[in-house]
Amino acid sequence: MPLSLVITAGEPAGIGPDVVLKLAANWSQAATRLAWSGVQASDLALAVIADPELMRARAKSLGLTVTIETLSNPESIPVMREGCLSVIPVSLSEPATAGKLNTHNADYVLKTLAVATDGCLSGQWDGMVTAPVHKGVINESGVPFTGHTEFLQDRTHTEQVVMMLATEGLRVALVTTHLPLRAVADAITPERIKRVSSVLYQGLQTDFGLAQPRILVCGLNPHAGEDGHLGREELDIIIPTLTELAAEGIAMIGPLPADTLFAAHHLKDADAVLAMYHDQGLPVLKHAGFGRAANITLGMPIVRTSVDHGTALDLAGTGLADEGSLWTALGYAALMANARQQNL
Numbered sequence: 001m002p003l004s005l006v007i008t009a010g011e012p013a014g015i016g017p018d019v020v021l022k023l024a025a026n027w028s029q030a031a032t033r034l035a036w037s038g039v040q041a042s043d044l045a046l047a048v049i050a051d052p053e054l055m056r057a058r059a060k061s062l063g064l065t066v067t068i069e070t071l072s073n074p075e076s077i078p079v080m081r082e083g084c085l086s087v088i089p090v091s092l093s094e095p096a097t098a099g100k101l102n103t104h105n106a107d108y109v110l111k112t113l114a115v116a117t118d119g120c121l122s123g124q125w126d127g128m129v130t131a132p133v134h135k136g137v138i139n140e141s142g143v144p145f146t147g148h149t150e151f152l153q154d155r156t157h158t159e160q161v162v163m164m165l166a167t168e169g170l171r172v173a174l175v176t177t178h179l180p181l182r183a184v185a186d187a188i189t190p191e192r193i194k195r196v197s198s199v200l201y202q203g204l205q206t207d208f209g210l211a212q213p214r215i216l217v218c219g220l221n222p223h224a225g226e227d228g229h230l231g232r233e234e235l236d237i238i239i240p241t242l243t244e245l246a247a248e249g250i251a252m253i254g255p256l257p258a259d260t261l262f263a264a265h266h267l268k269d270a271d272a273v274l275a276m277y278h279d280q281g282l283p284v285l286k287h288a289g290f291g292r293a294a295n296i297t298l299g300m301p302i303v304r305t306s307v308d309h310g311t312a313l314d315l316a317g318t319g320l321a322d323e324g325s326l327w328t329a330l331g332y333a334a335l336m337a338n339a340r341q342q343n344l
């Protein structure tokens, strides 16, 4: 049985439709691009959840020859073929213009996510890959939205999910995700560190086959607090929590000063880094692998991966958007879905 994966095309004014179309147009590269995942390209059934007319119009403006086939039965997604894209249809509220956000299409974006999530939860599909959404325009439409990660946590009724980005040689997971910096310190609680660490540890075991993952933990403050002289979170919260976790069999290394933790000699034997907040960990990851990285949500009953980039409104419809990260996200989704099937 092929693995069946769905891609949500994301914000219709952004580069999501573009990178999905480029992936379909360049599917002849799939064997090479996906070899590292251990899944054969010929074993992948793939469909995009999007408005078929949007995909046709964007293919035309990009000059790509991709046949858009609307699926009448989304239960059975065909194996992917070059130049052909199966679409599970969701209608836009209003026609989309590349580069121009429209609050009226926010409900369309959310519907594509809901269809993908529910289809994976019901076992119809083996995993979902998300193209970027624009958080601002969804909020402006009147729907509070901080990101896919939080949306998926709610929709799958999961107590704790973990955002982890991965590229070749580096995985970075986050204790806090889309929070204003001012709120971060208050969110670094023993309970949150414990929940996130357990999900990360188990996710690396079950989805990535690492029996005893070696995880490096960043401090929150400069120099990991400098013995309490530059902040007390390390002494009062992080160290006691890591000690408790170690007693429960989740041994992690840290807290280490984040500025030197990412030096090569620390990273060479590490399976993952746990950063305390978004802009502590992700700039390093994106510096190392932007365009070849993926965003993975750990801890859910379903497989979900995503691209490492945003909506890049400046590039939508121009043909300049690179689809490299979508290949990586697809590879990770295939790898994880395959691992879960093997573990059944």
Ligand SMILES: NC(=O)C1=CN([C@@H]2O[C@H](COP(=O)(O)OP(=O)(O)OC[C@H]3O[C@@H](n4cnc5c(N)ncnc54)[C@H](O)[C@@H]3O)[C@@H](O)[C@H]2O)C=CC1
Pocket (backbone or CB within 6 Å): 015, 019, 130, 131, 132, 133, 134, 135, 136, 148, 295, 306, 307, 308, 309, 310, 311, 312, 313, 314, 315, 320, 321, 322, 323
């Ligand atoms: N997975 C998701 O849904 C994500 C969504 N976003 C959202 O995207 C919106 C825009 O975010 P920004 O911070 O501007 O980040 P961005 O990733 O959209 O753009 C940053 C820079 O990278 C370039 N870029 C991005 N993707 C590219 C690609 N595939 N090929 C070539 N160049 C590329 C852009 O042109 C821009 O110069 C925000 O609303 C943000 O929340 C951001 C990251 C991930």
Ligand SMILES: NCC(=O)COP(=O)(O)O
Pocket (backbone or CB within 6 Å): 146, 147, 148, 149, 150, 282, 295, 306
């Ligand atoms: N920086 C990661 C990002 O913004 C994507 O988050 P999410 O939408 O996958 O939760």
